[in-house]
Amino acid sequence: MSPLLFYFLAALAVASGLVTITRRHPLSAALSLVLCFIALAGIYGLLAARLMAILQILVYAGAIMALVIFVIMLLNVRTQDIDLGEPIGGNVAGALALCLPLFALVVWAIKRMPPHPFPAVGPEFGGIQEVGLMLYTRYAFPFEAVSLLLLAALVGVVVLAKRRFT
Amino acid sequence: MIGMQDVLIVAAALFFTGVVGFLSRKNLFIVFMSIELMLNAVNLTFITVARGLGQVDGQVVTFMVIAVAAAEIAIGLALVILLFKHRETLNVDAYQVMKG
Numbered sequence: 001m002s003p004l005l006f007y008f009l010a011a012l013a014v015a016s017g018l019v020t021i022t023r024r025h026p027l028s029a030a031l032s033l034v035l036c037f038i039a040l041a042g043i044y045g046l047l048a049a050r051l052m053a054i055l056q057i058l059v060y061a062g063a064i065m066a067l068v069i070f071v072i073m074l075l076n077v078r079t080q081d082i083d084l085g086e087p088i089g090g091n092v093a094g095a096l097a098l099c100l101p102l103f104a105l106v107v108w109a110i111k112r113m114p115p116h117p118f119p120a121v122g123p124e125f126g127g128i129q130e131v132g133l134m135l136y137t138r139y140a141f142p143f144e145a146v147s148l149l150l151l152a153a154l155v156g157v158v159v160l161a162k163r164r165f166t
Numbered sequence: 167m168i169g170m171q172d173v174l175i176v177a178a179a180l181f182f183t184g185v186v187g188f189l190s191r192k193n194l195f196i197v198f199m200s201i202e203l204m205l206n207a208v209n210l211t212f213i214t215v216a217r218g219l220g221q222v223d224g225q226v227v228t229f230m231v232i233a234v235a236a237a238e239i240a241i242g243l244a245l246v247i248l249l250f251k252h253r254e255t256l257n258v259d260a261y262q263v264m265k266g
Contacts, residue, residue, distance in 0.1 A: 021187030
């Protein structure tokens with residue numbers, strides 16, 4: 001795993017994540033979130049999760065974010081809906097006061113772990129064959145449950161979309 | 167040499183970025199995308215540990231998380247559309263009728 005590439009992708013992911021939560025317009029936030037997902041797909045690739053890297057780009061950066069951007073454009077949001085007059089002081093300070101100590105705690109805990117270099121894995125690790133085999137043998141029940149969940153989501157969205165507010 | 171800890175710290179940074187966005191923003195869409203950011207941070211953790219242990223189980227869990235996230239996004243966006251039609255605003259502060 002090349003350190004330079006990893007640090008570049010990690011910095012890109014975190015920076016575009018920060019850009020996402022600081023944008024005023026949801027569309028620019030969505031686009032930088034796409035960039036964050038693509039950087040994450042690169043990190044997955046470095047971690048030998050090839051199938052997941054492809055799925056991340058196809059499903060997350062492709063399908064899910066396309067849906068989000070589609071809905072943002074569909075809603076025909078006006079300027080006054082976007083400028084919510086969000087104070088950059090109060091809310092953010094409270095959230096940071098809560099999250100920074102927790103983040104420091106998590107980093108401290110991770111640093112305390114014994115150093116764990118990545119073991120060597122075979123060329124098939126993380127490929128579609130190995131993951132697919134696991135998916136259909138040991139994880140067959142969760143897989144079926146997820147398919148049921150997707151069906152439920154499909155039906156639920158149709159029910160929600162048919163509803164009319166009076 | 168990159169170890170497991172370096173990647174886990176990146177995942178933690180992404181997760182808390184999502185938490186800060188979720189807590190501090192008022193725009194419904196950005197609150198929504200913060201949740202996506204947190205889900206992805208967890209996915210990165212799973213894939214890192216899968217690589218560290220040399221087993222693909224973590225990647226299978228990530229597969230499930232991606233499927234659940236797709237379902238969540240579909241339902242969530244339908245709800246956002248309904249809410250926007252109902253109140254004509256994206257401000258989450260407008261939806262506090264349940265506030266005790």
